[in-house]
Amino acid sequence: MSGQFRLAQISDTHIRTDDAGAAAGQLKRAMEQARDYRADVILLTGDLVNDEREDEYAALAEAIENPPAPLYLMPGNHDERTLLRSRFPQHAYLPREGPLHFTIEQFPVRIVALDDVVPGETHGLLRRSGAEWLESTLSAERTRPTLIALHHPPFLTHDLLFDTIGLLDAEEFANVVSRHRQVLRVVCGHHHRVAVGQAAHAPVIVAPSTSWTYGLAMDDGQRIAPRTSERPGWMLHAWTPTGGFASHFMGL
Numbered sequence: 001m002s003g004q005f006r007l008a009q010i011s012d013t014h015i016r017t018d019d020a021g022a023a024a025g026q027l028k029r030a031m032e033q034a035r036d037y038r039a040d041v042i043l044l045t046g047d048l049v050n051d052e053r054e055d056e057y058a059a060l061a062e063a064i065e066n067p068p069a070p071l072y073l074m075p076g077n078h079d080e081r082t083l084l085r086s087r088f089p090q091h092a093y094l095p096r097e098g099p100l101h102f103t104i105e106q107f108p109v110r111i112v113a114l115d116d117v118v119p120g121e122t123h124g125l126l127r128r129s130g131a132e133w134l135e136s137t138l139s140a141e142r143t144r145p146t147l148i149a150l151h152h153p154p155f156l157t158h159d160l161l162f163d164t165i166g167l168l169d170a171e172e173f174a175n176v177v178s179r180h181r182q183v184l185r186v187v188c189g190h191h192h193r194v195a196v197g198q199a200a201h202a203p204v205i206v207a208p209s210t211s212w213t214y215g216l217a218m219d220d221g222q223r224i225a226p227r228t229s230e231r232p233g234w235m236l237h238a239w240t241p242t243g244g245f246a247s248h249f250m251g252l
């Protein structure tokens, strides 16, 4: 397969039912923009809903009824795997049991979606099982350009709060990535602000939330993660065979 490829990454939508449809409206606006930019695929990288509630997943289902491109759902720490599976049976790529790891194979860039959620916890973990899945999944296709998506940032952001609730075994994640030069990008969410880091050789892009943004708390005594006036948004990851990846913040 050749040709250009555009991935719309929409993250931390936090759909709720007590906000007069505000979060769902933001998601719909992001999808409209993704259509305008002719995205090939839309990937929602977790915290789909705000409070792990069935009615919130129903509101999400309504919001994504007519996506402008194939749309895939990943869990975050605000999601509940069983509810997610049962509410979206037509999303057959979601495994019937265990972590919701999956791959998307039909595009020029292979997408490897890693479920790093720990039920009941805010932080993420790869664990040995996740590392083994990632290693074997990447080993199956060593030459195709690959993007890994997960919910929690796998690097230190130097934010006093978020570094305690990121991917706690990020070193192991980087170890796996280091063995796979075909991994060109890692994308995640969780921090509700745009940031760039690294996992082994691969740039890591943190997408903003479509709902609200957090500030940065980097110094002792600073108030932790106040909300800021920075714009919510989403990320457009564009790729061509000769130019590689460019990742753009798209404000809402």
Ligand SMILES: [Fe+2]
Pocket (backbone or CB within 6 Å): 012, 014, 047, 076, 078, 190, 191, 192, 209
């Ligand atoms: Fe979130």
